[in-house]
Amino acid sequence: MYRxxxxxxxxxxxxxxxxxxxxxxxxxxxxxxxxNQPAETSAGHYGVGSDASxxxxxxxxxxxxxxxxxxxxxxxxxxxxxxxxxxxxxxxxGSFGEGVGRYPVLAGGEGTLTEPRPEKTIGSFWPYASTLWxxxxxxxxxxxxxxLSDDEVYAITAYVLYLNDLVDYDFELSQDNLAMIxxxxxxxxxxxxxxxxxxxxxxxxxKDPDSIKITSEPPPPELSDEPEPxxxxxxxxxxxxxxxxxxxxxxxxxIGDAPIPGDLNAWSARLAQGRDALLTSALEGxxxxxxxxxxxxxxxxxxxxxxxxxxxxxxx
Amino acid sequence: MTSKQSASSxxxxxxxxxxxxxxxxxxRNFLKNxxxxxxxxLAGAGIGGRAKASDxxxxxxxxxxxxxxxxGVLTNPYGKPSRFESDIVRRNVPWLTADRIASISFxxxxxxxxxxxPSSLVFERYHAGVPDIDPEQHRLMIHGLVDRPLILxxxxxxxxxxxxxxxxxxxxxxxxxxxxxxxxxxxxxxHGMLSCCEWTGVLLSTLLQEVGVQKDAAWILAEGADxxxxxxxxxxxxxxxxxxxxxxxxxxPLRPEQGYPLRLINPGWEGNTSVKWLRRLEVGxxxxxxxxxxxxxxxxxxxxxxxxxxxxxxxxxxxxxxxPEKPVKEKGRYEVQGLAWSGKGKIKHVDVSFDGxxxxxxxxxxxxxxxxxxxxxxxxxxxxxxxALIQSRSVDxxxxxxxxxxxxxxxxxxxxxxxxxxxxxxxxxEDGKVTNVQIS
Numbered sequence: 038m039y040r041x042x043x044x045x046x047x048x049x050x051x052x053x054x055x056x057x058x059x060x061x062x063x064x065x066x067x068x069x070x071x072x073n074q075p076a077e078t079s080a081g082h083y084g085v086g087s088d089a090s091x092x093x094x095x096x097x098x099x100x101x102x103x104x105x106x107x108x109x110x111x112x113x114x115x116x117x118x119x120x121x122x123x124x125x126x127x128x129x130x131g132s133f134g135e136g137v138g139r140y141p142v143l144a145g146g147e148g149t150l151t152e153p154r155p156e157k158t159i160g161s162f163w164p165y166a167s168t169l170w171x172x173x174x175x176x177x178x179x180x181x182x183x184x185l186s187d188d189e190v191y192a193i194t195a196y197v198l199y200l201n202d203l204v205d206y207d208f209e210l211s212q213d214n215l216a217m218i219x220x221x222x223x224x225x226x227x228x229x230x231x232x233x234x235x236x237x238x239x240x241x242x243x244k245d246p247d248s249i250k251i252t253s254e255p256p257p258p259e260l261s262d263e264p265e266p267x268x269x270x271x272x273x274x275x276x277x278x279x280x281x282x283x284x285x286x287x288x289x290x291x292i293g294d295a296p297i298p299g300d301l302n303a304w305s306a307r308l309a310q311g312r313d314a315l316l317t318s319a320l321e322g323x324x325x326x327x328x329x330x331x332x333x334x335x336x337x338x339x340x341x342x343x344x345x346x347x348x349x350x351x352x353x
Numbered sequence: 354m355t356s357k358q359s360a361s362s363x364x365x366x367x368x369x370x371x372x373x374x375x376x377x378x379x380x381r382n383f384l385k386n387x388x389x390x391x392x393x394x395l396a397g398a399g400i401g402g403r404a405k406a407s408d409x410x411x412x413x414x415x416x417x418x419x420x421x422x423x424x425g426v427l428t429n430p431y432g433k434p435s436r437f438e439s440d441i442v443r444r445n446v447p448w449l450t451a452d453r454i455a456s457i458s459f460x461x462x463x464x465x466x467x468x469x470x471p472s473s474l475v476f477e478r479y480h481a482g483v484p485d486i487d488p489e490q491h492r493l494m495i496h497g498l499v500d501r502p503l504i505l506x507x508x509x510x511x512x513x514x515x516x517x518x519x520x521x522x523x524x525x526x527x528x529x530x531x532x533x534x535x536x537x538x539x540x541x542x543x544h545g546m547l548s549c550c551e552w553t554g555v556l557l558s559t560l561l562q563e564v565g566v567q568k569d570a571a572w573i574l575a576e577g578a579d580x581x582x583x584x585x586x587x588x589x590x591x592x593x594x595x596x597x598x599x600x601x602x603x604x605x606p607l608r609p610e611q612g613y614p615l616r617l618i619n620p621g622w623e624g625n626t627s628v629k630w631l632r633r634l635e636v637g638x639x640x641x642x643x644x645x646x647x648x649x650x651x652x653x654x655x656x657x658x659x660x661x662x663x664x665x666x667x668x669x670x671x672x673x674x675x676x677p678e679k680p681v682k683e684k685g686r687y688e689v690q691g692l693a694w695s696g697k698g699k700i701k702h703v704d705v706s707f708d709g710x711x712x713x714x715x716x717x718x719x720x721x722x723x724x725x726x727x728x729x730x731x732x733x734x735x736x737x738x739x740x741a742l743i744q745s746r747s748v749d750x751x752x753x754x755x756x757x758x759x760x761x762x763x764x765x766x767x768x769x770x771x772x773x774x775x776x777x778x779x780x781x782x783e784d785g786k787v788t789n790v791q792i793s
Contacts, residue, residue: 080500080565085509089494089502097494097633100574100584103642129451139451150657155768157648162659165642172644175582179455182481182580226651226661231772233764236746236754240704240713249709249742251780253534253791282482286452334485 099183101171105216108170112211113192115199121189122196125178128293128325134158134200138290144200147221160201164226166218170194180286180331191215276346279339283332288347293325298350308352312344319344438464443474444541449530454482455581457524459545462671462692463678467720468519468727470548472608478524478546479610481580484630488614491578493598497636500565507600507614513555513563516597518620519726521549521694523666525623525650525771533767535791540676543777543789549694549727552618554599557592561636569638575617578632585626586640587619591664595620598631621696621725622664623771625650655766666696668755669774670703670730670747681785684738690731691716695749700728702748707734709742709778709792710757716745724750741781742792758791 101107123132131137134144146156155161159169174190176182185193195210203218204210210218280288280298287295296303307315319340322328329335410416434441443458450456458477460470477483488507496502524546530536537543557573566589573592577583587596597618600607607613612629619626625645640646640662652660670693675681693700699722704713716730730745747755758775780790 080563083513083563085512085563086503086505089496089504093504094494094496094502098496098635099582100576100635100641100643102637102639104639139448150653151655153767155653155657157653159648162653163648165647168642168644168647171584171641175584176481176580176644179481182582225657226647226659229660229663229665231660231663231665231667232753234756234760236756236760238704238746238748238754240715242711243713244711246708246711248793249711250793251790252793253536254780255536255538255789281453286454289452 099171099175101167101174103165103167103216105167105212108167108212108215109187110212111187111191112209113188113190113195114209115192115195115204115206118189118192118194118196118199121185121193124325125185126193126197128287129179134197137292143197150222150225158201159197160203160221162222162225164220164223166194166198166203166215166220169197170215173197181327184327274342274346275339276342276344276349279335279343280346283330283335283340284343284347287326287330295326296347296351298347301351304348304351308348312348315348316341316344440464441474443477444545446530446537446542455480457526457546459541460548461541461678462545462547462673463540463676465673466729468549468692468723468729469603470550470727472550472603472605472611475522475548475550475602475608475611476524476546477610478624479579479581480583483609484579485609486578486614486630491614491632493615493631494633495560495564495636496633497574498567498570498638499561499636500567501563503564505560510555510598510600510615513559515553516556517551517553518595518597519549519551519721519723520618520620521547521666521725521727522618522624522627523547523669523694525625525663525666528773528775528777529770531775531789531791532762532769532773535789538677538789540671540673540678544671546624547692547694547727550602551604552597552599553601553604554597554615554618557596557598557617557634558594560598560634561592564636566636570636572637572640574633574635574637574641574643575626575628575631576633576635577612577628578630583625583628583645584641584643585628585646586643586662587617587626588662591619591622619664621666621698623650623666626664650771652765652769652771654764654769663772664696666694667772667774668695668697668700668747668749668753669693670700670745670755671777672705672743672745672779675743675781675785675787676779677787677789680787681736681781683785684736686733686735688731689716689734689743690729691745693728693730693745693747694726695747695751695753696725697753698724698750700730700747701750701752703728703730704746704748705730705732705734706744706746707741710744710776713746736781738783740783742790743779743781744776746776759793 098107129137129140130143134142136142142156143159146158146161149156149161163169170190173193174183174185174187178184191210194215195204195208198204198210198218199206199208203220287293288297291297291300296307318326320329320337329340408414441461441464443460445453445456445458456479460474460476465474491507493505493510494503495505527546528543531543571589573587573589575585575587597620599612599616599618600614602608602611607616612631615631616629617627617631646662652663654660670691672689672691673679674687674690681687689705691703691705693703700718703716703718705716706713714732716732719729719731722728755774755776761773761775778790778792780788782788
């Protein structure tokens, strides 16, 4: 249906299509006429690229849909997932899915969507369980995306559903039953129906000047003795740059017991081990820290520069 | 207590509540930085070496730089701004996000002219940091409901007919911190998740014709190659309209921060759909409902329901001079300037009010007026030294008029996070200082 015979047909197809987001057909015509559409073509007209093999596609085709399309073979129980969650997820999301610092809250918040401070969690807001499997597999854990096995993703997904009281502790999640899990807020979404507001173009005496009150202003800045740089514009050492990119996610906030640079208590015993020991830990990983902090593209010398930067910040 | 004082104390309480979860030091640093920013701008001189110790370079004297040689060609092979403009940089709001890997920085709108955002200053938004991609090793895979699944290199794409278009790119969370109350005291932070560039690449419709789209195809999943593998479901109507597979920005290869070597641009739509570091397009018959179109980038209303696939960035505008970073220094005539934009097409006109919306005057649209692009407006104004409440109100070619905060909140509540396009108010004080306010 979208392989078009003539450029002119494109106009009518676009015009007739009920665009979900409410594009007007006039706008589409503007766009088409403004730019030169390529001449009439058929599949393979340009002959560029190479055919994608099934094996190549399988390696990258990771998406999961609400109907379960895309789920691989595998399974895992919430019980299986508990320890994995504690090791891989809890340092940011909290042992009960309560969130650490500004990292996302995963559980709770039921019934808060109409409150002044709604808490949008997996249990209170997400419409489909498939999204959880897809996202954990796609992007988690934060510092090492796509490092979990399919069974591990099933188990951690089951455990997060368990944290939201949606499945029992011994529930086994698999490709056969994931699409059947009904999320509490599955009917909470509707298609974009904007514009939902209408203003007029009054030009004169549009309101009573006396009715104008300032309803809010930002809080006044706190005064401080020590001026700080406005932005991160000053040049930084290579080690500081690597630290910022590869290490600060955990080390700046002390996530997963990562020692915070400058925290002398946390660093004194570590510094006593000597630079080589610290460098080895950084290169090979230690505890929940993956090798090179999960940034495997870094050269050993870059990691060493970051280690030196952290030592410099912490040695007194 | 005056109404202003009570409003001020109310916002303090709200912000305090908002900041409860934040580390105190982060919050303090942010406020301090905001102060330095405003103070520096107020002083005018002093930043970047603008202060003049004497008038030795002023008429009738011959300036130093007129009596000596400058540096030669290739001193800066890729060029860089004058050292006197070192204050024009992207900035972030530290307490907004947990770290700087999944975070955002803001475009310094107050410092820019015309409608093009320099590539170096386009706001940044990443979910897993900027990947360091070798273009020789990058591939775009197109598969799903197509006759001929393809893998394309950047060179393959550069062989195909190219299209260039100037289009704005805006994060739907732009201004999201202002839903409940005025909170940010700089244009950079109230509206800086916004940019406008010339984008060059291959129309997605051309690529889809090349692979041959099958019956029942209705959606396309676009996916990035970064660690977040950012993914969004795009309706076929948009793909066949003006979606562009982009490899160049403002004449140069895409910047790494903007998706090098390849990204999607969905003109007029929320920035998050314009997937960066694009590696895969899958054609399907249904939407995928991934995290960034369910948990995030849906608009929660007061009744607890949420608007989904709310792609379009509706008509919006803001005054860029005067603003907190660019106060007014003395009485007299000024051209007040601003930017307007609409995800639905061209800007039709912009009105400006200096009295908080009682009376409006039509502004002049300047330079290029392009669909789904930033449009600059200007209006001459005589400042008599008195206080003013400055607003702009834009109208696009569909006739949609930029709404007020009251209208938006009545329709949506205050928890939507995204798509806040309300008329913005700058309060000009008698000393020329400008602050962010919301008014009734």
